Amino acid sequence: MKILSDIQPDNPFEVVTFHTVDAEYEGQRLDNFLIRLLKGVPKSRIYRLLRKGEVRVNKGRVKAETRLKTGDIIRVAPIRTSQQQAKEMPGSKIRRRLNESIVFEDDEIIVLDKPSGIAVHGGSGVSFGVIEGLRADRPDSKFLELVHRLDRETSGCLMLAKSRAGLVNLQQQMQKNQIKKTYQALVMGRWPKGKSTINAPLKKNTLSSGERMVRVDADGKASVTHFKVVESFGHATLLDIRLETGRTHQIRVHCQFSGQAIAGDPKYGELLFNQNMRDLGLKRLFLHANSLDFKHPISEDRVSVNADLPDDLKNLLNKLR
Numbered sequence: 403m404k405i406l407s408d409i410q411p412d413n414p415f416e417v418v419t420f421h422t423v424d425a426e427y428e429g430q431r432l433d434n435f436l437i438r439l440l441k442g443v444p445k446s447r448i449y450r451l452l453r454k455g456e457v458r459v460n461k462g463r464v465k466a467e468t469r470l471k472t473g474d475i476i477r478v479a480p481i482r483t484s485q486q487q488a489k490e491m492p493g494s495k496i497r498r499r500l501n502e503s504i505v506f507e508d509d510e511i512i513v514l515d516k517p518s519g520i521a522v523h524g525g526s527g528v529s530f531g532v533i534e535g536l537r538a539d540r541p542d543s544k545f546l547e548l549v550h551r552l553d554r555e556t557s558g559c560l561m562l563a564k565s566r567a568g569l570v571n572l573q574q575q576m577q578k579n580q581i582k583k584t585y586q587a588l589v590m591g592r593w594p595k596g597k598s599t600i601n602a603p604l605k606k607n608t609l610s611s612g613e614r615m616v617r618v619d620a621d622g623k624a625s626v627t628h629f630k631v632v633e634s635f636g637h638a639t640l641l642d643i644r645l646e647t648g649r650t651h652q653i654r655v656h657c658q659f660s661g662q663a664i665a666g667d668p669k670y671g672e673l674l675f676n677q678n679m680r681d682l683g684l685k686r687l688f689l690h691a692n693s694l695d696f697k698h699p700i701s702e703d704r705v706s707v708n709a710d711l712p713d714d715l716k717n718l719l720n721k722l723r
Contacts, residue, residue, distance in 0.1 A: 423474040426545055426566045432459065433466035436478075438547070441537065443481055445524075451479065496520075497539040500532060506707045510568040510700050511561060512536070512546075515709035518557040518686045522548055532560060545569075550576060550583075550648065555666075558585070558691025558709045563699075571699035576648060582695040585643040585653060586632070586711060588688040588718070589662040590675040593631050593639040600656040601626045604649045615669070616651040618659045625649045627656045635722040637678075638665065653689060664689055665718075682721050683714070690715060 427435055436448050436457065455463045456479035459470070470476075499517065506513040514532070516522070521531035530538075533548055540546065549561040549572045563569035575581045605622030607615050626646035633640040639662070643653055651670070657663055658670040665671070665679045665688040679688070695706045711719075 417480055419478050421476045421478070423470045423472055423476065424544075425472045427470055428472045428566065429570070430470050430566060431466065432457070432464055432468040432470060432476075434547075435470055435476075438537070438545075440478070440481065441534070447481065451481070496530075497535050500535045501539060505559070505709055506705070510564050510698070511572075511705075512564065513559055513561045513694060513707045516552055516557055516560040516691075518555050518712070521554045522551045522560060533562070536562065549573060552691055553651065553654075553687070553689075555687035556585075556689045556691060557686075557712055559583075559694045559707055560691070561694060561696075568699040572696065575696055579646055580697065582693070583645050583648070583691065584693045585645070586690050586692050587641050587643055587653060587657065588665040588679075588715075589639050589641060589657050590665065590672055591637060591639065591662050592634055593629065593641060593662060594660075597629065597660065599626065599628050600660060602656060602659055604652060604655055606650060614650075616649070616655045618655065623647075623649055625652050625656070627653060633719075637675075638722060640719065654687075679718070682718055684718050685714070688715055688718070 421439065423435075433448065433452065436452075437445060440448060449466060451457050452464070452466050457464065458477040459468060459474050461475075461477070500514060500520075503514040503517060504512060505515050516532060520535075523531040523533045531554075533546065537543065537546055543564065545563070545565050547563050547566075547569050549563050549569060552558065552560050561572065563572055572581070602618045602625060603620060603622035604616050604625040605619035607617060609615060624647060628644040628646060630642040630644075631639060632642050645652060654664055654667055654670045658667075663671040663675065666676055666684050667687050667689075668676075690711055691709065692711065693706065693708045695704065697703070698705050
């Protein structure tokens with residue numbers, strides 16, 4: 403990306419700026435390009451710029467979903483951002499915590515053991531997440547994007563790509579079910595013997611309150627989850643879980659659908675079971691992405707990355723034993 407304006411105000415977005423699309427961003431959606439470019443500018447403001455025609459590509463009006471080409475010239479109208487927005491950028495403490503959570507990194511990939519309670523990206527009332535934190539800590543990085551997502555309360559392996567080509571390759575592996583993602587979850591009750599797979603389509607719904615919910619629905623998208631019992635505790639079961647598809651809230655909804663919701667799940671869980679787990683010290687959703695296995699996008703070698711259960715979840719299991 404090249405900023406062609408030679409004016410340098412305190413806020414670099416308060417003047418008209420022009421940006422040339424490098425080959426690195428060939429094929430990327432315009433909205434995603436702008437979200438990365440205009441750090442600190444709320445997504446709602448970016449989409450408003452697009453709707454009003456204040457972002458032009460090669461002098462023409464464009465839509466958010468426009469795919470960019472190498473050499474495209476993007477013109478962005480002046481943007482005013484408040485001091486309050488600037489203060490909401492990730493601080494040194496969160497950036498340090500994220501860096502300490504990295505379990506694998508090379509020239510193409512970062513995999514970190516995402517802590518529970520940190521969103522993967524800002525939005526929906528969240529000022530920032532993992533991606534904003536790492537970008538803030540690496541201002542010279544030309545490219546850094548999420549390969550996939552985890553729910554805010556889910557901990558464990560989260561992968562980011564350092565190049566556009568790597569991102570496309572890894573997302574294609576995801577779509578073809580070539581990346582093995584495994585999780586561990588503690589669910590209510592005894593898991594039925596012989597139940598190893600749930601194949602139930604899922605559909606997103608938005609409630610009148612604006613809350614997003616997912617439910618099993620014949621008109622939903624195909625969703626397949628595989629389960630294996632690790633340990634039974636009488637009134638709870640620890641499971642190894644492998645995703646065949648990657649739908650929103652898939653594991654949580656499939657466990658609820660089976661009648662054995664995940665411990666600590668405020669959205670799909672069972673109230674009394676959650677209270678019992680809280681009494682034992684559980685303060686979060688007991689869902690952890692413990693491994694990723696994939697083909698490296700450049701070398702094509704297999705890469706396996708693991709993240710152990712966090713201490714708070716281990717302590718709960720020890721109490722149950």
